[in-house]
Amino acid sequence: QQQVKQSPQSLIVQKGGISIINCAYENTAFDYFPWYQQFPGKGPALLIAIRPDVSEKKEGRFTISFNKSAKQFSLHIMDSQPGDSATYFCAANPTGTASKLTFGTGTRLQVTL
Amino acid sequence: NAGVTQTPKFQVLKTGQSMTLQCAQDMNHNSMYWYRQDPGMGLRLIYYSASEGTTDKGEVPNGYNVSRLNKREFSLRLESAAPSQTSVYFCASSPGLHYEQYFGPGTRLTVT
Numbered sequence: 001q002q003q004v005k006q007s008p009q010s011l012i013v014q015k016g017g018i019s020i021i022n023c024a025y026e027n028t029a030f031d032y033f034p035w036y037q038q039f040p041g042k043g044p045a046l047l048i049a050i051r052p053d054v055s056e057k058k059e060g061r062f063t064i065s066f067n068k069s070a071k072q073f074s075l076h077i078m079d080s081q082p083g084d085s086a087t088y089f090c091a092a093n094p095t096g097t098a099s100k101l102t103f104g105t106g107t108r109l110q111v112t113l
Numbered sequence: 114n115a116g117v118t119q120t121p122k123f124q125v126l127k128t129g130q131s132m133t134l135q136c137a138q139d140m141n142h143n144s145m146y147w148y149r150q151d152p153g154m155g156l157r158l159i160y161y162s163a164s165e166g167t168t169d170k171g172e173v174p175n176g177y178n179v180s181r182l183n184k185r186e187f188s189l190r191l192e193s194a195a196p197s198q199t200s201v202y203f204c205a206s207s208p209g210l211h212y213e214q215y216f217g218p219g220t221r222l223t224v225t
Contacts, residue, residue, distance in 0.1 A: 043216030
């Protein structure tokens, strides 16, 4: 059962543009929403994360927006660069568990010159 | 400080063969995890160990067994490999009190 739905499956953005990846969840008992970045042949690495008590978190060019009432959260990459080309996964952690993440299906981002 | 290490990097098995995937972390983390990654499916949790001495099933545990050998090491065993277990396997660890998971480089397994 897919509790975290991620879209789009793939995304092509020009250099300097804004990349937007969306996720929606079905279970209200999630309390932590991380985003992971994965380059080909590598393991995923934590990019940025948010908890539901804030609506937005920004780290450099990466911003998470969180809408608790809509059960949605999104990743915005400002001024996208070719080095950002990777697969991005959203995830959600159920309340009260020891980091038992449920992942989205991933978005393959390609940033063109 | 190597983080999370996995061996082997690649493996080809015939149907019915068995093997153990090894994982070790040097970050003194309490929790460890095994995931499989398949195209279009994201990462799915196979088994996890919240702390040394405990293991629990994840989303897709059938056909696998795990051992938390000590705080550093968490192995995944396939007793009788099947083609459906062809995948990339990732081990991860977490401090436990926080939620960040740190992933290893993965093992690419092909079962023919």
